[in-house]
Amino acid sequence: MIKEIAETLSILAIPLIILGFVVHATRKKVPVYESFVAGAKGGFEVAIKIIPYLVAMLVAIGIFRASGAMHILVSALSPIAHLIGMPPEVLPMAILRPLSGSGSLGLMTDIMKKYGPDSFIGILVSTMYGSSETTFYVIAVYFGAVNIYRTRHAVAAGLIADVVGMLGALLICRILLR
Amino acid sequence: MLNYVWIALVVIGVLAAAGSDIYDASTNRYRNGQEFEVQYNSLSSNEGTISFTKEYFDRFYGTSIESSDTVSFPVVVAHDSANIILGEEAPGIWRTIAKTAGNERRLGATIRKRSGNHLFIILPITSLVRTKAVLDAIISYSSLAVTISLALIGVMAFWLGIMKLGEDSGLINIIARAMKPIMVRVFPDIPPDHPAIGAMIMNIAANMLGLNNAATPLGLKAMDELEKLNPNKGTASNAMITFLAINTGGLTIIPATAIAIRAALGSKDPTVILMTSFFGAGLATIAGVLAAKILQRLKIYRIESTPQTNKAEEK
Numbered sequence: 001m002i003k004e005i006a007e008t009l010s011i012l013a014i015p016l017i018i019l020g021f022v023v024h025a026t027r028k029k030v031p032v033y034e035s036f037v038a039g040a041k042g043g044f045e046v047a048i049k050i051i052p053y054l055v056a057m058l059v060a061i062g063i064f065r066a067s068g069a070m071h072i073l074v075s076a077l078s079p080i081a082h083l084i085g086m087p088p089e090v091l092p093m094a095i096l097r098p099l100s101g102s103g104s105l106g107l108m109t110d111i112m113k114k115y116g117p118d119s120f121i122g123i124l125v126s127t128m129y130g131s132s133e134t135t136f137y138v139i140a141v142y143f144g145a146v147n148i149y150r151t152r153h154a155v156a157a158g159l160i161a162d163v164v165g166m167l168g169a170l171l172i173c174r175i176l177l178r
Numbered sequence: 179m180l181n182y183v184w185i186a187l188v189v190i191g192v193l194a195a196a197g198s199d200i201y202d203a204s205t206n207r208y209r210n211g212q213e214f215e216v217q218y219n220s221l222s223s224n225e226g227t228i229s230f231t232k233e234y235f236d237r238f239y240g241t242s243i244e245s246s247d248t249v250s251f252p253v254v255v256a257h258d259s260a261n262i263i264l265g266e267e268a269p270g271i272w273r274t275i276a277k278t279a280g281n282e283r284r285l286g287a288t289i290r291k292r293s294g295n296h297l298f299i300i301l302p303i304t305s306l307v308r309t310k311a312v313l314d315a316i317i318s319y320s321s322l323a324v325t326i327s328l329a330l331i332g333v334m335a336f337w338l339g340i341m342k343l344g345e346d347s348g349l350i351n352i353i354a355r356a357m358k359p360i361m362v363r364v365f366p367d368i369p370p371d372h373p374a375i376g377a378m379i380m381n382i383a384a385n386m387l388g389l390n391n392a393a394t395p396l397g398l399k400a401m402d403e404l405e406k407l408n409p410n411k412g413t414a415s416n417a418m419i420t421f422l423a424i425n426t427g428g429l430t431i432i433p434a435t436a437i438a439i440r441a442a443l444g445s446k447d448p449t450v451i452l453m454t455s456f457f458g459a460g461l462a463t464i465a466g467v468l469a470a471k472i473l474q475r476l477k478i479y480r481i482e483s484t485p486q487t488n489k490a491e492e493k
Contacts, residue, residue: 010387010432017392021340025347032343039342043335046398047327054323060187062319066311069194098426109439117445126440126451130433131458135426139180142422143414145398146405150413152481153473155179157419158426160469165427165462172457 046145053144057136061099070095086170089115090125097128098135098162105129124173131165195308207239208275208304213290214238218255218297228253228262228297235269243269260287260299275304330394337395341377350376364467365417367407374403378421385425388434397425410481416474423470427463431456 025032064070074091081091089111096104108129115121135158143151202208216228229250236242243249245267254261262285264276276285279302291298344350354361354375361368361375368374377400384393400421408415414422433455440448473479 007432010389010434013384013387013389014392018340021343021347021349024349025343028347030343030346035343035346036339038339039345040335040339042338042402043331043333043395046338046402047331047334050330050398051324051327054327055320056184058319058323059316060184060191062315063191063195063312064187065191066308066315067191067193067195068198068308069190072190072194105435105439108436109443112440112443117440117443118447118450122440122445123450123454126433126436127454127458130430130436130451130455131428132462133426133428136183138422138425141394142397142401142425143418146401146408146418148405148412148414148418149180151180152414152419153179153470153476153479154414154419154422155183156473157423157466157470161423161427161462161466164465165458168461169454169458172454176454 049147050141050144053140053149057140061136065096065100065103084167084170085174087121087124089121090128093125093128094166097132097166098159101134101137104134120173120177123177124169127169127173128166131169132162135159135162191312195312198308199306202307203305208271208301208307209239210303210305211300212238213298213300214287216297216299218253218295220255220295224255226253226255227251228260239269239271241271243271245269255289258289260289260297261285262287272301274307275301278302278304278307278310333391334395334398337392338399341380341396341399344376345373350380353379364420367415367417368404372403372407374400374407374417377403382424382429386429386431388430388432397421413481416470419474420467420470423466424463427459427466429456429459429463433459 022032025035070092073095074088077095078088078091081088081094086094093104093107093111096107108125111125112122117123117126135155139151139154139158143149143154214230215234216230218226218228220226227250229248232243232245232247232249235249249269251265251268252263254263262272264273264283264285272285273282276282279286285301287299287301289297290300341350344353350373351371354371354373357375357379358370361379362370365375365378377396381393381396381400384390384396401418404415404418404421405411408418433451436451436455437448440451
């Protein structure tokens, strides 16, 4: 029930937002077409601005993933995973989630194919996927759009959010499913 | 810190690739130049199947593959060469050899010797597998970055247009005022009636509803507004980092992608993760914002220079 309402809402949201903005602007006697075009002009510039930042970030992540260094990191971190009761099968997911959106999507699919979507590991891995965003992509794109390269504590704060998200997913799945 | 993460990704990546290639070469992991014996069953003049036992394969490569006792593949045979057609279930080593040679689905082998219905084949010489994969990744990820950016132009323009309408008509201001009690606490440096507040609220709402196509353009619009208030160009402001922490938490009412994949894989209850991932993402978002607030007080992250000295340095 909640799911149906939420799904309908997310489909209707954009048309409703557009309608609301256009109607309100018309009532306030804003020259709608002129104003829209004036705003839309910035689109090209922003998209072009983020290219160098995105190239730098994605290439570094690409090198890391293609090299097989993942395996090294997984074996280095597996004692910690064991200590907190995280199944070793989902550890690559915890590492890949902040680095690559498409990579972690593929990994989630593979793990659920192997262990079944309704197994503990299957539910845990999809919860982990839903509990975080691709931190490094967000940082590259958002800071790139305004030409910021000194990011201060942004990476640290983003990674703390990721670690807490992964631990939160593990905690809630263990409480509810075991 | 982004600097160090970047260096770590590149250096660890290159070293790991080189290390694994040197190890493979020293153990001759791909058995370069060694004859592999298969049984050949002819179906027509140049087509047939090859088969071998799992035990023979495991002994030959010194591994253990997941397969049935006898493995067979379709093959196209010419006078002294054989094209083995690999499927999804093919052993990883053979798929890697085929991929490094250029085609993941077709493994081109040389027939060294025939004896009855047995063939002795030699597979392509395989080396520097990981290094080649890294080179491929550099090219393909560079193009991917450009593809992503260019694909953004249209939606970006659309949402910037809509946001301009909202600004000119004062609607963004109304939205910002409604959320004022929360926003002044989370973003104390931003005037509560500034357009940045409205854009950030729109971005967070889009994220919550799972509208990914709208969330990024609205987020970039918010960053643009925050940059107007930022006295240190090129350096992130406290408000920007707090805003980014909210975004990296990824709070969503419906994690639509994960649910869709669960459903596609035949889950009995694909939406069981609604509650669990809301909990996880909620904790992540709270932790991100708190971390941003605490870390900004640390000496190493404090902005030492005023805008004036910054300009002086640039000169």
